[in-house]
Amino acid sequence: MSKWSIFLLTNLLVAFSSGTTNSTKFVATKDWQEIPDGQAIPEGLHVRINLSTGKKEAKLLDTVSNDTQSSSISTVPGAGVQDHDRDQLPFTSNLNQLKEALQKIPADEFKLNEEELKKVKDKYKSYDQIKQELKEANLEVKSDSDIMQSLFKRFLDIWKSKNLAESKVKAELETVFEDLQYLVHQIDNAIEFIDRQGIEQIIWPSLNQTNASLRVRSLKLLGTIIQNNPKAKVALFERNGGGILLAKISQSTETEEISAGLFAFGNLVRKFPYAMTELLTPHGYSLLFDVLDKNVELRVKVKIVRLISDLVQDYEHALSAPDVDATTRERYQSTNLKGTLHKVNYCPRVSEFFLSNKPGLVLDESLADDVVEALRGISQILCHEVWSVCPLFRHALLVLKNDLDDRLTEWSGYPQGAEYLKEILHKITQFVEELYHREVPRRDEL
Known part of the structure; x- marks a missing residue:
């Protein structure tokens, strides 16, 4: 796992420092003692920031420690964040009080007035104050935004080196893509990626490289950004992302690249009627159908059959389900999805695909299952008259x-x-x- 992935999993990087030198020697005991500013301390001590006073404190290491309570953040070289406040009451002694307090929480939402809100704000330290105090103690908190900024800088530095063919550089770029893909699973992070011009600075340049692995990575990243994210879908559509994806899918002869392209394209058009109308035209379908005739793995071709089946079922649900609002129903109806599929002879086309790939489906029960389920899902809606x-x-x-x-x-x-x-x-x-x-x-x- 890369160091950036560790940032993502913990969001807290802890570093230890013994501080600057001072002529007065610090004598540690078993009790917490405040560390004067600039005071040097021996190695191997428990060190913490007392969040009540904002001061750094230290004491000798405990022989055995099973504490689970803490009102401070403490560090030991090589041990990460630990818990050392032994003067706190045991958790079990407050269990009944905690249960009673939870039962008294009102069910209805409540709002604080401005005066009460000010009291709360004055009582607790702000994120910036805590961050500054941690920085002074050589403890650094990195937010997702900080990490993304670092990854952008790292990517651009690698890109400027123009040594993308070197194996070491390829590996480093793959790590950057892996970390970015982990980040953008969160909707807010995906929006920030777009706002930082990530599509223009990272996705599009990577798609134009001769390195197929880099193109696959960028397509997977793009698909993750827009997955179940309406704002991101709109942002990509406004950048002509749908047309670019269709072109890449049509031009490629690589199984993994087409698969990643279909992942991104499918995430764009699903639950997005306007994109369906603009992209799933006779020309758009012809680009997708071209893949069915390519010398690529059968699993990739099955993805197209499943995608169209999903779109048809979503369309039918939007037009017939009683729980769908009038605006959504009208938007789906305007796509004329079924009419366009009839126009491009989809039912005979997919029947031909099914018959010609029967040997491959016989050998792979998983693909056979996918195809049968996809065909059955649209049979009564669209193709019953042809197949029956x-x-x-x-x-x-x-x-x-x-x-x-x-x-x-x-x-x-x-x-x-x-x-x-x-x-x-x-x-x-x-x-x-x-x-x-x-x-x-x-x-x-x-």
Whole structure:
């Protein structure tokens, strides 16, 4: 794990210093003693800041310490933040009082007036005051914003070196992307990344590099930034991000790059009707369908089938569910999603994909499960009339079913694996019955 990842996991970096020299020797005891300003102290002591007085204190190390209470922040070289206030009452003695206090908390929201708010503010130190005191004691608190600023600077310094082909530089860049991706999982951090011009300074330059690994990293980072984040989606859309993603997906021949591109593109258009209208045009669909004919792994092609199935189901829910507000329903209706899919012959196109990739689906039950679930999810909504009259489509489903039947006997000694295969078999059986309104035939009827 990188040092930046440690920052992210703890948000607290503790550093120890013995202070500046002083002619007076500090004699430590078992009790806490205040350390005069500029006083040098021996190594191997407990050191803390007393948050009540704001002063630094020190004492000898305890032989055994199982304390769990503290009103201070203390440090020992190599030990991180510890708890050393042994004069506090044991936690258990206050347990009943704590329970009573919790029960008395009012259920309704309350607001402080200005006078009460001022009293509270005067009673406690501000974040800036605490940060300054910790800085004076060589204790540094780094916020997510501080860390992001450091990562931006680190990225730009590496970029200016122009040695991106070196393995050491590649590894360093990958670490920066890894740490940024961890940060932007939080919505506020993702917005800050965009406000700091991260798309312009980091994402776009990385997408234009010949290094495929760097392009993949930037696409994954971009997909994480906009995942379930409406403000970030709008910001990316305003930067023509959707068009750029479609172009990258269409131009690439690398499995991992296309997969990362679809991850980002899917996160952009999901739950975003306006982006669906602007991007999922006949031309946009043609760029996605091009991937189905590329020499890339089947799992990437299945992603496109699943994405379109998810969009159709969201669309149908928005138009028919009683709990959807009128504005949302109107926005989805304006996309004309089903009409455009009919126009680009999606149902015959995906049927052709299913039939031509039957051998690969037979070999991978997980992909078979994904495809069957995706197709079944939109069958009644969009494609029932096409698939229900196609004997080859029915035959492909039955081939999958029979192969799973054969493999089920091989998994008899593995209950969990056998249950998973049974679930897929059940889905296929139901799908066939829904399409053709009759029971699934026996093997000898195929």
